[in-house]
Amino acid sequence: MYRNQTKKIQIGNVEIGGDNPIAIQSMTNTKTEDVRATTEQILRLEAAGCDIIRCAVPTMEAAEALREIKKNIHIPLVADIHFDYRLAIAAIENGADKIRINPGNIGSREKVQAVVDKAKECKIPIRVGVNSGSLEKHLLEKYGGVTAEGIVESALDKVRMIEEMGYDNLVVSIKSSDVMMCVEAHERIAKQCPYPLHVGITESGTVYSGNIKSSVGLGIILHEGIGNTIRVSLTGDPVEEIRTAKLVLKTLGLRKGGIEVVSCPTCGRTKIDLIGLANEVEKMVADIPLDIKVAVMGCVVNGPGEAKEADIGIAGGIGEGLLIKKGQIVKKVKEEELLSTLRQELLDWKQ
Numbered sequence: 243m244y245r246n247q248t249k250k251i252q253i254g255n256v257e258i259g260g261d262n263p264i265a266i267q268s269m270t271n272t273k274t275e276d277v278r279a280t281t282e283q284i285l286r287l288e289a290a291g292c293d294i295i296r297c298a299v300p301t302m303e304a305a306e307a308l309r310e311i312k313k314n315i316h317i318p319l320v321a322d323i324h325f326d327y328r329l330a331i332a333a334i335e336n337g338a339d340k341i342r343i344n345p346g347n348i349g350s351r352e353k354v355q356a357v358v359d360k361a362k363e364c365k366i367p368i369r370v371g372v373n374s375g376s377l378e379k380h381l382l383e384k385y386g387g388v389t390a391e392g393i394v395e396s397a398l399d400k401v402r403m404i405e406e407m408g409y410d411n412l413v414v415s416i417k418s419s420d421v422m423m424c425v426e427a428h429e430r431i432a433k434q435c436p437y438p439l440h441v442g443i444t445e446s447g448t449v450y451s452g453n454i455k456s457s458v459g460l461g462i463i464l465h466e467g468i469g470n471t472i473r474v475s476l477t478g479d480p481v482e483e484i485r486t487a488k489l490v491l492k493t494l495g496l497r498k499g500g501i502e503v504v505s506c507p508t509c510g511r512t513k514i515d516l517i518g519l520a521n522e523v524e525k526m527v528a529d530i531p532l533d534i535k536v537a538v539m540g541c542v543v544n545g546p547g548e549a550k551e552a553d554i555g556i557a558g559g560i561g562e563g564l565l566i567k568k569g570q571i572v573k574k575v576k577e578e579e580l581l582s583t584l585r586q587e588l589l590d591w592k593q
């Protein structure tokens with residue numbers, strides 16, 4: 243797939259931009275001051291496939307906690323700062339691998355300059371983040387409300403300000419909860435900005451609506467070759483964000499790895515609890531490091547045929563089911579043993 247070429251930026255041990263793989267980000271929802279809870283959550287996110295993690299830094303105690311958190315995690319840590327430039331400086335001094343600021347709410351130019359100087363001294367990138375909700379008054383007036391042009395202009399103004407301060411180790415993010423406005427803003431900024439873009443649909447909602455809005459928005463933007471890191475924002479467990487992000491990238495062919503589970507929609511021929519089974523299979527395969535397709539089909543009439551494109555599958559019958567490999571029936575298994583049989587086959591799989 244075509245990828246919009248950007249500068250390469252190093253964030254801790256992860257390089258983004260250029261032809262680097264698209265990195266998956268998430269944000270902790272623990273109190274950053276609570277080192278233990280935050281570290282535990284980051285380790286869970288790492289295990290799920292998170293590449294870069296961001297923590298809110300609303301207090302000096304949170305900035306200081308970063309130092310301890312970093313000792314036990316293995317992925318780059320980004321500090322998210324609003325309003326207080328001293329927190330940004332403290333976060334950098336405590337080892338943040340990148341900081342995310344909206345220069346518009348940091349205050350005077352001197353305060354932004356102080357943050358930029360510290361980032362330069364420690365050689366860490368700054369993510370310049372702009373949200374549709376924080377658009378400046380003059381841009382709202384110029385464009386007659388919140389628009390894609392306004393968001394882009396706001397972001398580019400801030401990028402220019404930091405460039406004028408002598409720093410170009412930057413990542414840019416522009417966000418809107420209006421999916422199509424977000425798409426248009428990314429199309430516009432990608433043509434004008436040499437820096438990697440962090441892409442996300444902000445305030446996208448609960449796991450259900452957030453997954454849909456993020457998948458549609460990210461799907462379009464990524465398919466146009468835009469975006470170097472992504473975040474799926476969900477009101478829920480951040481581990482869900484990682485699962486969705488991985489599936490979005492895999493669906494677009496932008497990432498390999500992980501078992502893909504396909505299952506039939508069920509119909510009048512289904513005689514087993516396929517909905518329960520499919521959900522259990524999805525959970526069961528999460529820790530198996532294979533890059534294959536597993537089919538979970540509801541009946542033995544059409545199941546084997548429909549599962550042909552999968553590497554392995556099961557098809558339910560009455561009280562029993564079939565184990566299928568590449569469309570060929572391998573054996574009959576009792577319904578209650580279908581899940582364990584499939585798991586054993588996967589554990590023994592030679593790729």
Ligand code: SF4
Nearest residue numbers: 506508509540541544
């Ligand atoms: S695989 Fe069988 S149960 Fe599932 S939708 Fe097709 S015909 Fe119906």
